[in-house]
Amino acid sequence: MPNLQDVILYESKHQEKDFVQPHSHQTHQILYVLDGQGRCQLNEHTSPLKPDSMIVIPPHTEHSILAASKMTVLILEFSHLHVDADTREFLIKPVFKETKVWSLNLFVSSEIRQLLRKMLYEQSQESIEYKLGIKLLLSQLLFILMRTNQSMAQLDSNTLRSSWLKEYIDSNFYQITSIEEMAGKMGISSRYMNQMFTEVYDQTPMRYLTEVRLTRVKKMLTETDLDIVTICFEVGFESLSTFYRVFKKQVGVPPNRYRTTYVGMSDE
CATH class of the missing domain: 1.10.10 (Arc Repressor Mutant, subunit A)
Known part of the structure; x- marks a missing residue:
């Protein structure tokens, strides 16, 4: 078990039908699927896993994983004790406020993969500075996830x-x-x-409103005997000139020509 003040990143490989029993951790975890397919159960809720799926797991959250094929997962594990108060409040708190599987778009997944590679590199150096590098990269990753979470909610x-x-x-x-x-x-x-x-x-x-009105107009022109002035005002146009201009621009012909051309065709 890692020291609770460490940030640790490691690879977990699963064979087809491997099952990780339900368990929980004292630490925060982010699981990133590099390849393969599977399922993850989080607090009795099951979600599919695929490449670039990311699982955000707060401390003490029961979870399990079933691999449907060979599957490789990167596991990022850390404690809130490792970071400063601002990071805990403005990054960790919003990112880990709920347990869920995120499906990332190509742009965000590319950024996350790049940061994880950098973290693996820093971790492999075992230099005196690597812990500072890992901490900075963790903050970057959490910042991206915080912004992504806001965008998804919006x-x-x-x-x-x-x-x-x-x-x-x-x-x-x-x-x-x-x-x-x-x-x-x-x-x-x-x-x-x-x-x-x-x-x-x-x-x-407004463009959609015009489409809805013109769809209604075309139906009324071909299926009723209402005069064009009545149809114009019934669908919401405020002036006949505007109605004629919009109809011809969008449909290609004036409403009276449309009527004579297409009347009766709706019954065929």
């Missing part, structure tokens, strides 16, 4: 809010008057709302 939050906004547009397309109105209902700025929605759906909320 992405989850933005995805949920964007989904809500999409549903709101689907249900209220006929009465939405402006982007400011939608942003006001969400309690955020229109600029941030645009950025958030575009990151999730690859288009702005």
Whole structure:
């Protein structure tokens, strides 16, 4: 068992169907899967493992691992006693606030792998300075994970809010008057709302609103006898000129020509 004031990094190789019995540690652990497949059970919750999966395990957390194939895992183990108060508060606390398996994107996984290689190198030197080097690299790694965790939480939050906004547009397309109105209902700025929605759906909320309205318009043109003025105002356009301009730009023909061309085709 490592000294609780040490930072230690070591490789653990597993053969297919190897099973590490449920156990826990007094130390903080980060397990990084280099290759292979398997499963990890954390507090009775099972998650799949694959290359670049990373397991964050706080002290005294029961966990076990089952290898579905040959699997190589790097294990980084350390105690909070090894780091200063700021690192404990602003890095360790947010990174280890919950036990989970992280799936990292290519950019972050590349950074993490590079830092782990550097830590292995420093550890192999056994010089008087290596402990300082390991400590600095550990802080870098924790900083990256802290930022990644914040980004993941923000992405989850933005995805949920964007989904809500999409549903709101689907249900209220006929009465939405402006982007400011939608942003006001969400309690955020229109600029941030645009950025958030575009990151999730690859288009702005107003562009999506226009698509929803035009889809409804095309259906009404081909399936009803309503006049174009009525259709225009029923779907939420505030002026006939704007409606004609937007429809022709997006569809390629004016609404009356669309009607004469496609009427009856929806029944075929």
